[in-house]
Amino acid sequence: MSVQILPVASDAARSLLDWYDRNARVLPWRTPPGSARRPDPYGVWLSEIMLQQTTVAAVIPYYEKFLARWPTVRHLAAAPLEEVLHAWAGLGYYARARNLHACAQVVVRDHGGRFPESEAALLALPGIGAYTAAAIASIAFGQRAVVVDGNVERVVSRLFAMETPLPAARPQVRALADQLTPEARAGDYAQAMMDLGAGVCTPRSPSCGVCPLAAGCAARASGTPERWPLKSPKAEKPTRHGLVFWLEAEGQVLLRRRPPRGLLGGLPEIPSSAWSETPVGSGWHLFDQAPVEADWQVLPGGVRHTFTHFHLELRVAQGRLPRRVNPPEGFWHPVAAIEAAGLPTVMLKAARHALTPRLV
Template sequence: MSVQILDAVPDAALSLLDWYDAHARVLPWRAPPDAQSSGALPPDPYGVWLSEIMLQQTTVAAVIPYYERFLSRWPTVRHLAEAPLDDVLHAWAGLGYYARARNLHACAQTLVREHGGRFPETEAELLKLPGIGAYTAAAIASIAFGQRAVVVDGNVERVVSRLFAVEEALPAAKPRLRDLADRLTPSLRPGDYAQAMMDLGATVCTPRSPSCGACPLAQGCAARASGTPERWPLKAPKAEKPTRHGLVFWLEAEGHVLLRRRPPRGLLGGLPEIPSSEWTGTPVGGGWHLMDQAPIEVDWQLLPGGVRHTFTHFHLELTIARGLLPRRINPVEGFWHPVEAIETAGLPTVMAKAARHALTPRLV
C-alpha cells in the first residue's frame, strides 16, 4: 500500500485539494480555498501566525474567541509589539501554556525592531524569531507565502501513519512520518494542501472511528485495508504524571482580595495569582504545616475540599485557606483587587478555580 501511495503522489495531492475545495472548514484566520485563482485576498501572515501560536495544544473551538479578541484589540504586529506585556498576558488568561503569550509579544517586538513589522517569507528566517519552531515556520511559509514547506502537526502525523501503516511508535516515529509527509507534499497550492491535511485529520481521519468512506485518500490507505485504521498511529506508553500539592491563601479586606504576580520566567510566568505555598509532592493533609508560607499572620480558616488542575507534566491539588482583615494594609508583596471583579484580574485557570472555591461558601 505504501508503494501504491508513493507511486500516485501527484494524484493523491490533487484528490486531497479537490476534497478541500469542497469541504474546507471556514475559520476566521483562513482565506478561501485557492484564493489566488479566485481573486480573493491572500492569507494575512499576521493572522496565520497568531492562529498557529494559539492553536498549539489548544482546540479550534477554544481559540476562535481569543483570536477574534486579539485581532480586534491589536490588529497589526506593530499594535501588538507596542502593547504592555501585562495586557497581553491578561488577554491570554484561560488559554494556558502562557510561555506562548510571552513569546508572541517578544516575536512581535522583534518583527518591528528587525523587520519593519513584516514577516520574513522563508522558513530559515522565520525559525530565528522567538517562539517559532519548525512546525509554525513551515505553516507560515506555506499558508501565508505559498512556499512548499512540510507542515506536520498531530493531525498530519495521524493521516500519514495510517496511509503507510507505520509500525514505529510515536514519538520515535516523528522523523519517519516527516519524511513520508515530505514525499507527499506538492509544489501546487502548498498552503491549501497543508490546511487540507489538517482538516482531513480533524474531521475525517479522526483518532477514533475514522470516516474512511468520506476520505479522498482511502483507496491507497494501508490502515483502512487492514480493517482497523484506528490502531494507528502507534504510541509509546505514557509515563504516569506525578501529583503535587499546595495551599492557597485567600486573604480579604474591605471587599478586596490580595493577589501577587508570579516571577517572569517559569510556569505561569508573569501572571497574577492568589498567594500560595510551594507546590510539593507531599499531600497537604491538614495544611497547617504550610502556614509558615502565608503572606501574613491572621486567623486562617481551611476550607473543605479543594481544586485539582492538570498541567502538561503534573497534576496539582490545592487546598484553600481563607483569612479576613478589617482593613487593607500595604502588603510586603502583591496588590489588592476587588473581589466582585475577580474575573477581570487575568488569573490563570488554576487560580480562577481556587477563587471560585474560596467564594463558594457565600454562594450556597
C-alpha cells in the same frame, strides 16, 4: 532517511486538494481556497501560536479579541506585556503569550513590521518552532514547506500503516509527508491535511467512507484504522500539592504576580505555598508561607489542575482582615471582579472554590 512511497498514494495531494476545495472549514484566520485575497501573515502567525495544543473552538474567541484589540503586529508590539498576558488568561500555556509579545517586537524592530517569508528566518523568531515556521511559510507565503502536526502524524501513520510507534516514528513521518507535499498550493495542502485530521481521520472513529485518501490507505485496508498511530506508553505524571491563601479585606482579595520566567510567568495569582509532592493534609504546617498573619481556615475539598508535566492539587485557606494592609509583596483586587483579574485557570478554580458558599 530514504523512504519508498507507496505508488497507490502518489496522487494523494491532488485528491486531497480536490476534497479541500469542496469541504474547507470556514475559520476567521483562513483565506478560502480559490480566493484572490492573500492571507494576512500576522493573522496566520497569531492563529498558529494560539492553536498550539489548543482546540479551534477555544481559540476562535481569543483570536477575534486579540485582532480587534491589536489589529496589526505593530499594535501588539507596542502593547504592555501585562495587558497581553491578561488578554491571554484562560488559554493556557502562557509562555506562548510571552513569546507572542517578544516575537511581535522583533518583527517590528528587525523586519520593519513585516514577517519574513523563509522558514529559516521564521525559525529565528521567538516562539516559532519547526511546525509553526513551516505553517506560516506555506499558508501565508505559498512556499512549499513540510507541515507536520498531530493531525498530519495521524493521517500519514494510517496512510502507510506505520508499525514504528510515535514519537520514534516522527523522522519517517516527516520523510513521507515531504514526498506527499506538492509544489503548488502548498498552503491549501497544509490546511487540507489539518482539516482531514480534524474532521475525517479522527483519533477514535475515522470516517473512512468519506475520506479522499481512503483508496490508498493501508490502515483502512486492515479493517482497524483506529489502531494507528501506534504510540509508546506515556510516563505517569506526578502529582504536586499546595495551599493557596485567599485573604480578603474591605471587599478586596490579595493577589501577587508570578516571576516573569517559568511556569505561568508574569501572571497574577493567589498567594500560595511552594508546590511539592507531599500532600497538604490539614495545611497547618504551611501557614508559615502565608503572605501575612491572619486567622486562617482551610476549606473542605480543593481543586485539581493538570499541566503538561504534572497534576496539581490545591487546598484553599481562607482568611479575613478588618482593613487592608501593605503586604511584603502583592496587590489588592476587588473580589467582585475576580473573574476579570486575568488569573490563570488553576487560580481561577481556586478563587471559585473560595467563593463557592457565596455562589450557591
